Amino acid sequence: MSPRKANPFKPTAGRMPPLLVGRDGIIDDFVEGLDDGPGAPGRLMCVTGARGVGKTVMLTEFGRIAKERKWGVVDETASDGLAKRLLERFVPDRPSVNLSVKPSLSVAGLGGFSLGEASVSSQRMPLTLREAMGRRLDVLERRKAGLLITVDEAQSAAREDMVAIATAVQHLTREERNIAFVFAGLPTIVSKWLNDDVLTFLRRAQSERLGDIPLDEVRDAFVDTFEESGIVIDGDALRMAVDATEGYPFMIQLVGYHIWRISYRRQRDGKAAENGMSVSEDDAREGVSNALSRLGDAVHGPELDGLSPVDKTYLLAMAQDDGPSSTSTIAERMGKDVGYANIYRTRLIDAQVIRDVGYGKVDFAIPYLRRYLREHAAYIRMSAHDGR
Ligand SMILES: Nc1ncnc2c1ncn2[C@@H]1O[C@H](COP(=O)(O)OP(=O)(O)O)[C@@H](O)[C@H]1O
Ligand SMILES: [Mg+2]
Incomplete structure (x- = not known):
């Protein structure tokens, strides 16, 4: 009996596929950014797309390319404490000891039995991050290399964390340091972050919308x-x-x-x-x-778990059709006027769950979602009514 072979396919979120298919364009943009030096468009990139389209894999591939060029790579996933974690990646020991900026003390236990651990206050974060990144760059640039920072699931980042990181990267970019910053997330980051005045810098990011593969x-x-x-x-x-x-x-x-x-x-x-x-x-x-x-x-x-009850009702109304749905028919099925229904139409298009196919019609943007909605309609309707 011959030894068992391993299945080459990797149907697991974030796992590098055996073959990275159909992403030459965006990879070229990134490589060009690295080659063209500080301030090149490809050095500040925003990768968006629906769940499962390959955003995490793209960040991993960028990291691989950067490391090949001996660059330093720091990759983080957004969740509470993002900026602090990032800072700790640059200063592996206690930030309070290594940074010239003195961190404030957070008083955790009021009774005095614990003064709490030293933490960097959020106002200080931009400065300290910038310093820490600057120091890492001092070392990297001496050997003609640069620093790539990637942030995945950026739609989940706290605003102050995004502000801290964006501010640090912005200053270093202005100083022509050898830095690249790529953030990835669901399409909702476009409305969440990129319309924020404090985050104008991020708005300049080259937008890469990942879609289906030919x-x-x-x-x-x-x-x-x-x-x-x-x-x-x-x-x-x-x-x-x-x-x-x-x-x-x-x-x-x-x-x-x-x-x-x-x-x-x-x-x-x-x-x-x-x-x-x-x-x-x-x-x-x-x-x-x-x-x-x-x-x-x-x-x-x-x-579906990430959508509001009315979003789900909208989708269920669409699933009654075998092909594209007319937006006025959907409103009718929902028992609402077209204006009301269109609020949800826009939300769902922004989230890349559905797409506008013209002539007042929309269709599903996620494969087999119609079929799933039909098969699970009773359960989804129930959870929508629970106000979940
Ligand atoms: N370009 C691609 N070619 C082939 N498979 C891919 C490609 N991009 C992603 N995948 C596969 O699709 C799945 C989802 O990728 P992932 O990066 O986790 O998506 P996302 O982060 O957008 O949710 C993984 O199993 C991954 O191996
Ligand atoms: Mg992912």
Whole structure:
């Protein structure tokens, strides 16, 4: 019996895919930014896109490219205390000891039994971050390298953290330091951060909206990835696999993973191994169906959890149609006037859950969401009424 092979596909959030498909344009923009020096557009970038489109993977790839050039890379994910964590990454020991700016003391226990730990006050944050980054740059620039900072899930960042980081990066950019800053998040960051006066600097960021991958590139990626692992995929099986992805990166991994798994298990110890393994139409059909059920848990569920009750009602009204929905019909189904319904239409378009397809019609922007909504309509309607 031959040793078991590892499945080459990676249907896990944030995991580098076996082949990074269809992202040459944005990678070129980033590399150009590094090559063109301080102040180049590609050095300040905002990557947006729906869940599962490949934002985290893009940041990882940027980090890899930067490290290849011996750059320093600091990657963070936004959540409470982002700026402080970032600062600690630059000053691994206690910031209070290493920075010339004296941090304020936060008084945690009023009774005096604890003076609390030393922390950097939020007003001081821009200055200290700037200093700490500046020091790291002093070292890096001596060896002709630079510093890349990436912040993932930026839509979840606290405003003061974003202000602190943006201010620090802005000053260092103005001083022509060798720095690059890339932040990524759901499309809502555009309305959340980029309309904020204090954050004008971020508005200058080169905006990269990640979208679907052209199907011919998906096809090539499937053929290559399967072939490299000793399995042939072609004909109708290949067509089924490619079509099922709808070009959605997470679905590329899910479909690839499940088809590969079924096909490999079926043939591993069978006779087929003599003249090589190949994916049958049945393998493809079953794999696609398994991929679809995983997609619901991994993408549709979390996506809907993040929406308001009325957003969900709007989507349920859309799901009654087999194709694009007329916005006036949706308003009717919701029992509201068009003006009211359009508030939610705009919100859902901003969040890239639906898209405007012209002629007063909208359609789903996330693959298979219609199907998921239909299958789970009763439950979703209930949670929408709970006011969740
Ligand atoms: N360009 C791509 N080509 C192939 N697979 C990709 C690509 N980008 C992302 N993926 C895969 O899609 C999934 C989601 O990627 P991730 O970066 O976590 O998305 P996001 O951060 O936008 O939610 C992962 O399994 C990843 O391997
Ligand atoms: Mg991500």
